[in-house]
Amino acid sequence: MAKQAAKTAITPTREEDYPEWYQQVVKGADLAENSPVRGCMVIKPWGWGIWENMQRVLDRAFKETGHVNAYFPLFIPLSFFEREAQHVEGFAKECAVVTHHRLEPDGEGGLKPAGPLEEPLVVRPTSETIIGETYAKWVQSYRDLPILINQWANVVRWEMRPRVFLRTAEFLWQEGHTAHATKEEALEETMKMLDVYADFAENVMAVPVIKGEKTPAERFPGAVNTLCIEAVMQDRKALQAGTSHFLGQNFSKASNIQFLNAEGKQEFAWTTSWGVSTRLIGALIMVHSDDDGLVLPPRLAPKHVVLLPIYRDASERSGVLEYVNDLANELRHVPYFDGKIQVEVDDRDIRGGDKVWQHIKKGVPLRVEVGPRDIQSNSVFVGRRDQGPKEKKAVPRDEFVATVAKTLDDIQTSLFNKAAALRESVMHPVDSLVEFEAYFTPKNPDKPEIHGGFALAHWADDPAVEEKLKELKVTARCIPLAGPEEPGKCIFTGKPSNKRVVFAKAY
RNA sequence: CGGGGCAUAGCGCAGUCUGGCUAGCGCGUCUGCUUUGGGAGCAGAAGGUCCUCAGUUCGAAUCUGAGUGCCCCGACCA
Numbered sequence: 183m184a185k186q187a188a189k190t191a192i193t194p195t196r197e198e199d200y201p202e203w204y205q206q207v208v209k210g211a212d213l214a215e216n217s218p219v220r221g222c223m224v225i226k227p228w229g230w231g232i233w234e235n236m237q238r239v240l241d242r243a244f245k246e247t248g249h250v251n252a253y254f255p256l257f258i259p260l261s262f263f264e265r266e267a268q269h270v271e272g273f274a275k276e277c278a279v280v281t282h283h284r285l286e287p288d289g290e291g292g293l294k295p296a297g298p299l300e301e302p303l304v305v306r307p308t309s310e311t312i313i314g315e316t317y318a319k320w321v322q323s324y325r326d327l328p329i330l331i332n333q334w335a336n337v338v339r340w341e342m343r344p345r346v347f348l349r350t351a352e353f354l355w356q357e358g359h360t361a362h363a364t365k366e367e368a369l370e371e372t373m374k375m376l377d378v379y380a381d382f383a384e385n386v387m388a389v390p391v392i393k394g395e396k397t398p399a400e401r402f403p404g405a406v407n408t409l410c411i412e413a414v415m416q417d418r419k420a421l422q423a424g425t426s427h428f429l430g431q432n433f434s435k436a437s438n439i440q441f442l443n444a445e446g447k448q449e450f451a452w453t454t455s456w457g458v459s460t461r462l463i464g465a466l467i468m469v470h471s472d473d474d475g476l477v478l479p480p481r482l483a484p485k486h487v488v489l490l491p492i493y494r495d496a497s498e499r500s501g502v503l504e505y506v507n508d509l510a511n512e513l514r515h516v517p518y519f520d521g522k523i524q525v526e527v528d529d530r531d532i533r534g535g536d537k538v539w540q541h542i543k544k545g546v547p548l549r550v551e552v553g554p555r556d557i558q559s560n561s562v563f564v565g566r567r568d569q570g571p572k573e574k575k576a577v578p579r580d581e582f583v584a585t586v587a588k589t590l591d592d593i594q595t596s597l598f599n600k601a602a603a604l605r606e607s608v609m610h611p612v613d614s615l616v617e618f619e620a621y622f623t624p625k626n627p628d629k630p631e632i633h634g635g636f637a638l639a640h641w642a643d644d645p646a647v648e649e650k651l652k653e654l655k656v657t658a659r660c661i662p663l664a665g666p667e668e669p670g671k672c673i674f675t676g677k678p679s680n681k682r683v684v685f686a687k688a689y
Numbered sequence: 690c691g692g693g694g695c696a697u698a699g700c701g702c703a704g705u706c707u708g709g710c711u712a713g714c715g716c717g718u719c720u721g722c723u724u725u726g727g728g729a730g731c732a733g734a735a736g737g738u739c740c741u742c743a744g745u746u747c748g749a750a751u752c753u754g755a756g757u758g759c760c761c762c763g764a765c766c767a
Contacts, residue, residue, distance in 0.1 A: 191728080220759085268767095269767095272767050273767075275765065275766085276765085276766070307767095308767085339766080339767095341765090341766065342764085342765060342766070343765085343766075349766075396767085400767070401767065402767045403767050404767090405767080408767075422767095425767080427767090490726095492725080492726060493725090494724090494725070533724080533725060533727090533728080533729060534725050534726070534727065534728095535725080535726090535727040535728045535729080536727090536728050536729085537727095537728095538726095538727060538728080539727080539728050540728095551726065551727095553726060555726080556726095563726075571727085572727085574726095
């Protein structure tokens with residue numbers, strides 16, 4: 183007797199234990215695993231495939247907006263790092279520092295660090311300082327500007343509470359660093375890249391975002407202004423999915439990026455920086471996935487279609503495989519998004535049900551079963567990942583091939599719409615502190631249930647507000663750019679306010 | 690950095706209190722056979738410095754001491 187099949191592929195469900203569900207989705211989809219180094223993860227091929235797709239699409243967007251790629255060192259001399267006071271304050275506590283350059287026997291069979299460095303090296307938590315130092319050498323005249331460079335790199339921030347993809351000690355990202363002759367141009371760049379991110383999140387990740395400006399307390403250390411995109415996860419918490427910083431002249435003064443303008447006067451350049459990281463994969467998981475595992479938007483899925491040959495014995499096998507391989511080859515020529523349909527034929531010798539569930543847990547958008555019966559009727563049996571695992575239907579083979587790209591677009595759209603509906607359902611105007619507190623207080627404080635959401639409330643920049651927010655474990659996510667001007671009173675201090683701010687618990 | 694807990698097979702655990710046969714169990718892994726349109730069954734196999742070091746003892750996974758690592762709660766997290 184087969185044992186009772188679990189109702190969902192992932193246990194626990196989102197409702198039962200959201201953080202644990204997240205970890206099980208990552209495991210079930212074979213995206214990544216924890217490594218022997220605390221806080222550092224091994225990204226496995228399926229997870230890496232998603233990141234590669236993100237990189238490809240973003241990289242093209244950066245090139246289309248006039249940027250080029252380059253690479254700067256992993257190590258930053260401590261003295262560079264010290265130059266921008268705010269920057270130091272923000273990052274000092276999470277820096278890994280290299281102090282030695284050699285190992286030697288410790289006399290007990292092991293090794294110990296030897297050869298102390300004259301100046302310690304900080305493993306980059308971000309590269310403003312080292313890139314600023316380099317730009318200072320490159321820039322002499324207004325004719326050398328703008329500099330529009332991006333780099334793909336790893337960075338290290340020694341986090342106390344790591345979580346796979348969402349907060350890891352080492353993570354991968356891209357960081358754009360630009361220098362401009364005028365403030366206006368730098369501001370325009372900051373906004374332009376925010377739009378690139380928002381467009382990517384919505385059209386490629388199928389994740390609706392709120393574009394906004396950070397409050398002073400949440401700003402990047404050393405920035406004049408930080409813009410961000412914020413997304414709603416299924417547990418109603420917020421996740422910052424991308425940031426774009428207007429750095430003013432803070433870093434150019436710290437690194438001495440000066441140029442001679444057209445009037446022959448020395449000026450400091452205006453700089454920006456902007457980045458997104460492997461954290462986006464965490465966002466992808468928490469926005470779309472369900473209790474059966476990962477759900478991938480087709481535009482980022484490493485494979486769009488998995489073909490599952492079904493046969494009983496060797497005599498059936500060759501016929502089915504021939505049919506399936508033929509179908510795979512035809513599909514591989516079908517254009518989709520910015521390339522072709524990616525197809526996997528899974529003929530591994532493992533039990534059928536187990537195999538199908540593996541692909542469900544990995545979030546492959548389309549599963550196609552082909553057995554002797556289907557071949558007889560020249561049709562295929564199709565399951566969509568955005569629908570239930572049992573909702574499958576027979577489709578004539580040629581129709582499937584002709585409509586596969588459109589079907590993937592449908593899935594992409596349905597995922598976006600579902601996420602947009604979720605976001606709408608958790609946006610909530612709040613007009614009093616009492617209401618605010620109630621909104622963000624779980625019924626069960628020991629094991630908080632899914633609660634809260636995105637509270638839109640009037641706000642004033644005041645230390646008392648920070649105090650209250652900390653108590654509730656809520657943060658000001660952003661001042662939405664699109665939010666209407668609306669006179670009101672700060673719900674914390676009673677001070678006048680002309681716009682609502684988004685508040686939420688956050689990752 | 691403060692408070693608490695844990696350390697035995699890849700993972701989850703029992704055994705420790707009360708020292709004593711060859712250190713077990715579940716899951717997973719591997720192999721074979723039977724199965725396969727929905728998460729299989731049977732048979733077999735591999736896999737352990739019982740965290741480390743020192744001590745007590747005829748004998749230590751078990752008792753004692755020191756060390757190390759990890760987890761949870763706080764602090765911290767642009």
